[in-house]
Amino acid sequence: xxxxxxxxxxxxxxxxxxxxxxxxxxxxxxxxxxxxxxxxxxxxxxxxxxxxxxxxxxxxxxxxxxxxxxxxxxxxxxxxxxxxxxxxxxxxxxxxxxxxxxxxxxxxxxxxxxxxxxxxxxxxxxxxxxxxxxxxxxxxxxxxxxxxxxxxxxxxxxxxxxxxxxxxxxxxxxxxxxxxxxxxxxxxxxxxxxxxxxxxxxxxxxxxxxxxxxxxxxxxxxxxxxxxxxxxxxxxxxxxxxxxxxxxxxxxxxxxxxxxxxxxxxxxxxxxxxxxxxxxxxxxxxxxxxxxxxxxxxxxxxxxxxxxxxxxxxxxxxxxxxxxxxxxxxxxxxxxxxxxxxxxxxxxxxxxxxxxxxxxxxxxxxxxxxxxxxxxxxxxxxxxxxxxxxxxxxxxxxxxxxxxxxxxxxxxxxxxxxxxxxxxxxxxxxxxxxxxxxxxxxxxxxxxxxxxxxxxxxxxxxxxxxxxxxxxxxxxxxxxxxxxxxxxxxxxxxxxxxxxxxxxxxxxxxxxxxxxxxxxxxxxxxxxxxxxxxxxxxxxxxxxxxxxxxxxxxxxxxxxxxx
Amino acid sequence: xxxxxxxxxxxxxxxxxxxxxxxxxxxxxxxxxxxxxxxxxxxxxxxxxxxxxxxxxxxxxxxxxxxxxxxxxxxxxxxxxxxxxxxxxxxxxxxxxxxxxxxxxxxxxxxxxxxxxxxxxxxxxxxxxxxxxxxxxxxxxxxxxxxxxxxxxxxxxxxxxxxxxxxxxxxxxxxxxxxxxxxxxxxxxxxxxxxxxxxxxxxxxxxxxxxxxxxxxxxxxxxxxxxxxxxxxxxxxxxxxxxxxxxxxxxxxxxxxxxxxxxxxxxxxxxxxxxxxxxxxxxxxxxxxxxxxxxxxxxxxxxxxxxxxxxxxx
Numbered sequence: 010x011x012x013x014x015x016x017x018x019x020x021x022x023x024x025x026x027x028x029x030x031x032x033x034x035x036x037x038x039x040x041x042x043x044x045x046x047x048x049x050x051x052x053x054x055x056x057x058x059x060x061x062x063x064x065x066x067x068x069x070x071x072x073x074x075x076x077x078x079x080x081x082x083x084x085x086x087x088x089x090x091x092x093x094x095x096x097x098x099x100x101x102x103x104x105x106x107x108x109x110x111x112x113x114x115x116x117x118x119x120x121x122x123x124x125x126x127x128x129x130x131x132x133x134x135x136x137x138x139x140x141x142x143x144x145x146x147x148x149x150x151x152x153x154x155x156x157x158x159x160x161x162x163x164x165x166x167x168x169x170x171x172x173x174x175x176x177x178x179x180x181x182x183x184x185x186x187x188x189x190x191x192x193x194x195x196x197x198x199x200x201x202x203x204x205x206x207x208x209x210x211x212x213x214x215x216x217x218x219x220x221x222x223x224x225x226x227x228x229x230x231x232x233x234x235x236x237x238x239x240x241x242x243x244x245x246x247x248x249x250x251x252x253x254x255x256x257x258x259x260x261x262x263x264x265x266x267x268x269x270x271x272x273x274x275x276x277x278x279x280x281x282x283x284x285x286x287x288x289x290x291x292x293x294x295x296x297x298x299x300x301x302x303x304x305x306x307x308x309x310x311x312x313x314x315x316x317x318x319x320x321x322x323x324x325x326x327x328x329x330x331x332x333x334x335x336x337x338x339x340x341x342x343x344x345x346x347x348x349x350x351x352x353x354x355x356x357x358x359x360x361x362x363x364x365x366x367x368x369x370x371x372x373x374x375x376x377x378x379x380x381x382x383x384x385x386x387x388x389x390x391x392x393x394x395x396x397x398x399x400x401x402x403x404x405x406x407x408x409x410x411x412x413x414x415x416x417x418x419x420x421x422x423x424x425x426x427x428x429x430x431x432x433x434x435x436x437x438x439x440x441x442x443x444x445x446x447x448x449x450x451x452x453x454x455x456x457x458x459x460x461x462x463x464x465x466x467x468x469x470x471x472x473x474x475x476x477x478x479x480x481x482x483x484x485x486x487x488x489x490x491x492x493x494x495x496x497x498x499x500x501x502x503x504x505x506x507x508x509x510x511x512x513x514x515x516x517x518x519x520x521x522x523x524x525x526x527x528x529x530x531x532x533x534x535x536x537x538x539x540x541x542x543x544x545x546x547x548x549x550x551x552x553x554x555x556x557x558x559x560x561x562x563x564x565x566x567x568x569x570x571x572x
Numbered sequence: 573x574x575x576x577x578x579x580x581x582x583x584x585x586x587x588x589x590x591x592x593x594x595x596x597x598x599x600x601x602x603x604x605x606x607x608x609x610x611x612x613x614x615x616x617x618x619x620x621x622x623x624x625x626x627x628x629x630x631x632x633x634x635x636x637x638x639x640x641x642x643x644x645x646x647x648x649x650x651x652x653x654x655x656x657x658x659x660x661x662x663x664x665x666x667x668x669x670x671x672x673x674x675x676x677x678x679x680x681x682x683x684x685x686x687x688x689x690x691x692x693x694x695x696x697x698x699x700x701x702x703x704x705x706x707x708x709x710x711x712x713x714x715x716x717x718x719x720x721x722x723x724x725x726x727x728x729x730x731x732x733x734x735x736x737x738x739x740x741x742x743x744x745x746x747x748x749x750x751x752x753x754x755x756x757x758x759x760x761x762x763x764x765x766x767x768x769x770x771x772x773x774x775x776x777x778x779x780x781x782x783x784x785x786x787x788x789x790x791x792x793x794x795x796x797x798x799x800x801x802x803x804x805x806x807x808x809x810x811x812x813x814x815x816x817x818x819x820x821x822x823x824x825x826x827x828x829x830x831x832x833x834x835x836x837x838x839x840x841x842x843x844x845x846x847x848x849x850x851x852x853x854x855x856x857x858x859x860x861x862x863x864x865x866x867x868x869x870x871x872x873x874x875x876x877x878x879x880x881x882x883x884x885x886x
Binding site for chain 2: 036039153156
């Protein structure tokens with residue numbers, strides 16, 4: 010048996026080698042044929058991260074933009090694409106200040122607003138962008154048949170909500186074109202922050218004739234959109250690549266310094282994007298905590314910025330929940346320390362411990378809101394927390410606290426967060442937290458149903474105004490998933506929504522901030538940020554807290570730069 | 573014989589349609605029983621906005637009606653519109669992205685089959701000697717190390733290689749040329765290759781000791797001829813048997829590889845749709861892959877008849 014096995018005959022081996030040769034040549038032929046097939050379905054980007062001669066850069070997106078029909082878009086990936094290729098009435102400069110876009114100037118009154126449109130704003134087919142394009146787009150957003158998830162952001166416009174409910178025809182919307190270049194808006198109620206709203210994608214214009222010509226495929230492909238931004242998309246291979254080229258019809262020369270932006274790769278895998286960056290294929294990439302060590306070894310310049318989102322424990326105020334008791338909530342707030350959480354548990358240097366519902370970058374009247382209205386500093390006091398817990402136990406008439414239901418998402422950060430609070434409340438308060446880890450949609454379903462005591466949640470801004478956070482806990486806000494309800498809060502939110510005097514308005518936000526703290530509506534966790542690295546030759550690149558995640562519209566190439 | 577063959581194919585196809593119908597029905601009701609729905613989002617919706625969206629997608633109908641409408645559309649080959657990519661027909665998604673997965677999958681299967689047969693034959697020839705031990709050790713590694721690890725490591729290897737070479741020898745990720753396909757296809761086919769190597773080895777060894785090989789040898793048939801005519805051809809049968817299901821597994825199981833190498837294949841849609849509860853894409857990809865698997869099994873059964881004349885189709 011063994012001797013036959015060891016008698017590996019030379020001729021047998023030669024025969025096998027011959028077969029191997031056949032197979033390899035067959036494989037080469039197959040690879041060649043398949044390569045031809047693949048060419049028609051993928052990208053052909055080979056220029057590397059920075060092409061100084063061609064004034065082109067290559068970047069990666071996290072996800073395929075799911076919806077470029079901007080009347081219906083809801084996600085940050087689509088916002089990013091749209092921000093580069095489209096422009097609304099107003100837009101942002103490289104410092105996040107509001108600047109004129111299609112509108113040259115505007116005026117906001119108590120009952121409405123007027124926008125004067127520039128005459129040299131053009132669509133990528135050469136036609137002028139007119140007030141009629143805005144009227145058409147806004148009516149379409151409110152049309153129930155459009156089913157826009159962000160229709161609510163336009164509810165300050167007169168009759169919008171009634172149209173969206175199907176009670177009024179779309180022509181009843183309080184917006185009209187006085188002439189080709191004057192847009193007149195009527196408000197439902199005073200809306201002093203309306204200028205901030207119109208920078209949002211839902212308010213972008215649509216050319217009606219072009220829209221009709223797309224036959225229901227508006228935004229589905231690169232040629233199914235007209236562009237009026239600093240760039241125009243000339244190629245889009247779904248889930249693979251995009252090309253944005255500088256738009257020659259764009260009216261301004263204050264942005265769009267790079268001729269071509271290639272989106273060469275689309276992948277959620279952050280390690281894969283890092284590898285592409287190391288290989289010199291993309292111009293910038295995000296760094297997660299595990300990568301920071303290597304980044305420092307390589308002496309990369311690590312940049313940081315806030316992504317805008319605030320994370321907090323949302324508490325359930327529904328009847329019968331332990332968290333409906335104020336002393337209990339007070340104990341939860343006092344017994345934990347966001348500073349320890351961020352620096353010891355999360356270990357992400359771009360994150361900031363949160364102290365307020367409002368992130369630090371929100372603007373006030375003259376400077377930052379939180380400089381004008383400083384939040385109460387966080388107090389980490391276990392002894393005091395235990396007193397409150399004891400008071401809660403007596404008020405509730407309990408021998409012992411039952412386990413607390415902590416709802417969290419299934420992300421790595423969700424796991425770290427829930428385990429941290431589980432440990433900290435067990436140690437400091439002797440409470441047992443039961444972690445209920447759910448995937449995205451299931452967590453939302455449970456949040457909506459109120460099936461939790463505490464839920465790990467976050468809130469990101471839609472527009473650059475304190476109200477995008479400030480109205481979160483009004484009794485009518487559907488995102489108030491803990492059903493917090495107080496007449497005082499509702500009154501303050503009403504002032505914040507419609508007060509025309511900016512000082513009085515910011516004061517209302519200051520009181521909202523204090524009330525959220527006093528009533529312990531939330532336990533603030535952290536303000537989320539990004540750590541990232543950029544190719545030293547790429548200058549002027551921004552990551553933003555509001556609107557698009559990344560902004561290349563002010564970026565330029567400096568070939569000589571090395572750091 | 574010809575007639576019997578046609579009848580056999582016909583029968584298998586009818587069975588296949590019933591199987592696919594069953595898959596569609598089970599998936600449909602299982603999916604609708606999962607808590608949450610595709611319309612849920614971070615931003616809560618007003619009842620009016622929700623009603624508008626439900627009307628648009630037909631979710632305002634009773635579940636059984638939705639099922640009947642779905643079956644009607646399915647019979648016409650229409651999978652509907654995606655919930656997450658709201659501008660795209662599921663048919664378009666499959667049409668655009670399946671060829672990518674298929675191209676990658678075919679190459680991976682070719683790598684796996686060629687490698688499996690060759691390595692398997694080699695280990696059998698060198699049984700219980702050094703080459704056998706080395707290859708079998710690698711086989712165990714290939715089977716037990718999960719693909720996301722292999723994918724990440726091989727990508728890191730590429731980066732290192734390119735950095736050492738000072739230029740891009742092989743692309744790190746992306747899609748569009750022959751060179752983009754090589755590494756991901758190898759990674760994708762690796763565990764199958766390992767599995768086939770083991771299978772090939774054991775079936776080769778079985779045959780080395782069989783009567784007809786001994787007879788051939790005693791007749792004085794040249795060893796090379798025994799090897800190719802008698803051993804290899806017979807040993808390859810079990811490999812062909814498992815190849816059918818493996819083709820389906822490889823072309824559908826590329827999610828991780830597609831993610832790591834930024835490849836626009838259908839596998840990503842398949843997995844992300846489940847996470848997002850994108851009803852139409854879940855149904856579309858499941859039914860499509862189900863049908864594909866059923867078809868592959870039929871094809872392999874037919875192929876079997878050609879390779880081994882002893883197998884009668886009925």
